[in-house]
Amino acid sequence: MKYVNYAGTVRVLTSDTIADAVIRYAAALHQSRLSDVVSIPTxxxxxxxxxxxxxxxxxxxxxxxxxxxxxxxxxxEAFLLELGRRTEAALAVDTNASPPDFGR
Structure with a gap:
């Protein structure tokens, strides 16, 4: 089990695999200069x-x-599959495109 510490104010207790997927997705969004709302299972x-x-x-x-x-x-399981798909989509964004290509 791990806590996802969000913005220094909220701690969400979840499984190791879910927490790891959330941090990977957060990193992918940061790299692609995007944002998203996720519902973390707890x-x-x-x-x-x-x-x-x-x-x-x-x-x-x-x-x-x-x-x-x-x-x-x-x-x-469903959360991990969806977050994996979203992570791949975020990493596919070409941040040098003008206007940015949002993977579509």
Whole structure:
């Protein structure tokens, strides 16, 4: 388990694979000078699945930090597939194009 530390004010507890995917996507968005809103799968204090929506943008710091292991790790297969697709699309943007080519 890891915390996604968002903007120094919000900590989202999620699985290692989800946290790693979020930071990779944030880096891809930064590299391509883009932003996006993602709904990070998490679980509340009682283990009920929920999501936290965050804006990932170049000016907003995102960091990962270790968290205690938890048996209530959120499900994230669909999230991981979608975030992988978005990461590839963000990395495909030609930032030197004028106007920028947004991968379309």
């Amino acid at each position: 679980a509340d204090d009682f283990g009920v699945a929920s999501t936290i929506e965050v804006l990932l943008a170049p000016a907003i710091p995102v960091a990962l930090e270790p968290a205690p292991d938890d048996d209530l790790e959120p499900e994230g």
